[in-house]
Every structure is written in C-alpha cells, then in structure tokens.
Amino acid sequence: MPFFDDSLLDDRDALAAADPMLRRLAQAGARIRTEAEQATDALAAVSELSRPRAVIVAGAEARLVRALLEPTCPVPFLAWPRHGLPGWVGALDLVVVLATDGADADLIATAHQARRRGSQLIIACPQPSAIADEVGGRDTIMIPTRTGDVLAAAVVMLAALHRMQLGPQVDPESVAAAFDRVAEDCSPFLDVSENPAKDIALGLAEAQPLVWGGSVLAGRASRRVAEALRAASGRIALAADSSELLAVLGGVAPKDLFDDPFEDPQPEERRPALVILDDGTGDQLTLRAQYALRDVAERADIRVCPVTFGSGGDLDRYAGLLQTGLYAAVYLALGLRRTVWQDDPL
Structure with missing residues (x-):
C-alpha cells in the first residue's frame, strides 16, 4: 500500500517527473x-x-x-x-x-x-x-x-x-485568465503553506475522496475532479449529490482517539475526506446542503477540503474549481509515488 510522502511535493526530481502534466495544466489558458x-x-x-x-x-x-x-x-x-x-x-x-x-x-x-x-x-x-x-x-x-x-x-x-x-x-480571454490565476496559485514552486492544491493533496493523502459541488457547474466540475482523483490515487472517488453524500458520511463512526496515525489503513478502513467545490453562486437550498455536509463531517471528525473560486463569470468559476482539483490530483499522485496519468483530464 503506497504511503503518502509529503516531502515529494517540494522535491525537484519528483516535480520534474510530473512536469508534462503540470505544464499541460499551466498552459490551459x-x-x-x-x-x-x-x-x-x-x-x-x-x-x-x-x-x-x-x-x-x-x-x-x-x-x-x-x-x-x-x-x-x-x-x-x-x-x-x-x-x-x-x-x-x-x-x-x-x-x-x-x-x-x-x-x-x-x-x-x-x-x-x-x-x-x-x-x-x-x-x-x-x-x-x-x-x-x-x-x-x-x-x-x-x-x-x-x-x-x-x-x-x-x-x-x-x-x-x-x-x-x-x-x-x-x-x-476571461476564462483563460481564470486558468492562469490557478496556474499561479498552484505552481509547483509554491510550498504547501501557499499552494491550495498541495494542501488538498495532503488532506486526501490517506483518505477516500468524496467530492461535492452545489451549483450545476460546480457539480459538473466535481465529477471531473473525482475522475482525476481516481486516476491519481487508484482509489474510489465519489462525486454525488448532497443527499447521497450525507448517507455516506452519516455511516462513518467518529474517529478513535487511540488510532495509530502512522499505521497505513487498509482500503476498506480508509476514512473519507470531503472536497467541497464552491463557486459562490449557491442559493439558500445549496447553502443549506453545504452546511449539512459540513455539520455531519465535523461530528464524525471527517476532514473537509474546501475549494473556492468566486470571481468572474459562471464559466470562469467552473474553470477555477476544475483546475484547482486537477492540480490537487497531480500532487496526490506525486506524494503516493504513482505515475501521473498522461490522458487529457480536461
């Protein structure tokens, strides 16, 4: 079972191996x-x-x-x-x-x-x-x-x-600029304290990813991000509506305080982590669904990884959410020492 090595996220040789995919993401704009x-x-x-x-x-x-x-x-x-x-x-x-x-x-x-x-x-x-x-x-x-x-x-x-x-x-041009902003924010030259995609990869290091997007376009982005996370980690990654994810999260027992944090969990024992894609366009029903997901996750001590991109038009926001998730998938594969997939994720 691969162990996530966070030092690889800033390792020049490891980043060089992932350069073809990182370069392709950076050139989207x-x-x-x-x-x-x-x-x-x-x-x-x-x-x-x-x-x-x-x-x-x-x-x-x-x-x-x-x-x-x-x-x-x-x-x-x-x-x-x-x-x-x-x-x-x-x-x-x-x-x-x-x-x-x-x-x-x-x-x-x-x-x-x-x-x-x-x-x-x-x-x-x-x-x-x-x-x-x-x-x-x-x-x-x-x-x-x-x-x-x-x-x-x-x-x-x-x-x-x-x-x-x-x-x-x-x-x-506006959509291209949104891709460029994410390329700057998620650059491999920024460490995890400044890089949201590396931070998400750390949050998913030993977890089973669950991805949710509230709006129609954020929901579309969630499915694409889940596909990339599956390819990056070899794990099941689920993108679904809030009602379906609430059922999954509700069945997770609170974390045992005496668990050994260094013990590598078996696939069936992996705890989920919730990735929330928020484009800032949600109505009251969408916001209520997000609060419900966060509440259930907090009560079960499940990590929440928020991705927010709330500027520009609808397609700009979709691009920002999608691209941040794709960068996170590359960094997740990197930390797991898995070959970064070469198929076009877009």
Whole structure:
C-alpha cells in the first residue's frame, strides 16, 4: 500500500517527473487564447444565423455546454450522446458538433444527418480532418481547432452560441485568465503553506475522496475532479449529490482517539475526506446542503477540503474549481509515488 510522502511535493526530481502534466495544466489558458484567435472569422459568421427552433449539441463537453445554456437558452436544448440525431431534428434546428479529434465515426454520422436534413450546422474540429473533409461545405460553419483541448473548443463554441443570443456571455480571454490565476496559485514552486492544491493533496493523502459541488457547474466540475482523483490515487472517488453524500458520511463512526496515525489503513478502513467545490453562486437550498455536509463531517471528525473560486463569470468559476482539483490530483499522485496519468483530464 503506497504511503503518502509529503516531502515529494517540494522535491525537484519528483516535480520534474510530473512536469508534462503540470505544464499541460499551466498552459490551459494559452490553449483557449489560441483557439479563440483561430475562430475569429467563424465567430463573425455565426452572428448572421437566425434563431433556431432548438439546439442539439453532440461531442466532447456537450454536457458542459448544456449546464451553462439550459438556465437561459430561449429555445429547447439537448445534449445528444448517441450516434445520429433524434427523428424530429430538421431544417429549423441548429446542430452543434464538438469534434476536436476530427475523426470520430459517430460524430461524422451525426454531422452527415444534420446536413441531409438541412439543419444549421456548426462544427468545431481540426482542419484538415476527416469530419471537415466529409461534412464541410458552404452551409456549414467550421470553427477550426488546433490544440486538441476539448474544453478550449467548448469555450469558443459557447462564445459563438452567445453571439446567436442562445446563451450567457462567455469571454474566452476571461476564462483563460481564470486558468492562469490557478496556474499561479498552484505552481509547483509554491510550498504547501501557499499552494491550495498541495494542501488538498495532503488532506486526501490517506483518505477516500468524496467530492461535492452545489451549483450545476460546480457539480459538473466535481465529477471531473473525482475522475482525476481516481486516476491519481487508484482509489474510489465519489462525486454525488448532497443527499447521497450525507448517507455516506452519516455511516462513518467518529474517529478513535487511540488510532495509530502512522499505521497505513487498509482500503476498506480508509476514512473519507470531503472536497467541497464552491463557486459562490449557491442559493439558500445549496447553502443549506453545504452546511449539512459540513455539520455531519465535523461530528464524525471527517476532514473537509474546501475549494473556492468566486470571481468572474459562471464559466470562469467552473474553470477555477476544475483546475484547482486537477492540480490537487497531480500532487496526490506525486506524494503516493504513482505515475501521473498522461490522458487529457480536461
């Protein structure tokens, strides 16, 4: 069972081994700026499109687009995860395809159906790519992507949908700046007393992570952070609603004061630690749920690791919460002497 070595969080050799992932996280803002610069002409073109009867989004981060648009979108909105399109989609509707790998067979089929039915079609993809070659045309608006970052492409697509008056304002530069702030705050060159991500990693060192986000976007971030923590630690990490987490926390016995703090617990004996993602947008029900979680955790002597990012727009706050959690996952893997995963966490 790996023992968490907190000295590795400031060890130059250990940090050098994790440099590829830390560097990728640090460059998230730059990737958004790159994609936004590539999309200047496409963003101008979407402003000329008429309002559709409905919006259907397919591909990576479709659910993030839904989370941001659903509260304010003036027309029906659907995040579509399957091959093809629903039968009712036609010429009055807008189909949005996020295809940053450019060659997904299901997304190509979805785009083909949209074009056959005469739907408005916007595709974010590399150029050239299989989907651009097969589905591109005069009536298709292409948002060129270059970095392969699915979240960066989604940010630009959300900015395009705002120009069509289908969603809230999204400023790619502001989102990029939010990523940059987290990169500065969570820099590997800052020790644990100044680095919130290293502090979270310490809090999760020997724990079973439970992750909660109160708002719709914080909840979305909680699922992504839980995925990263699972990959980083090899442990179960659960992201869930407050009612489900209260049931888990309520079944934890208070900590035994005579437990040996240096004894490595077995997986079934790991105590949970609660990670709370707070974007500062919660209503009274959300705040009440957070207080309930904190109260149960305190009574059972369960560590609470708060992550707060309350400045900027909704997507800026989502970016701040997500990125802090991803940095924490890297530092957790580092302290456990596990290989830092190389798949794109975004």
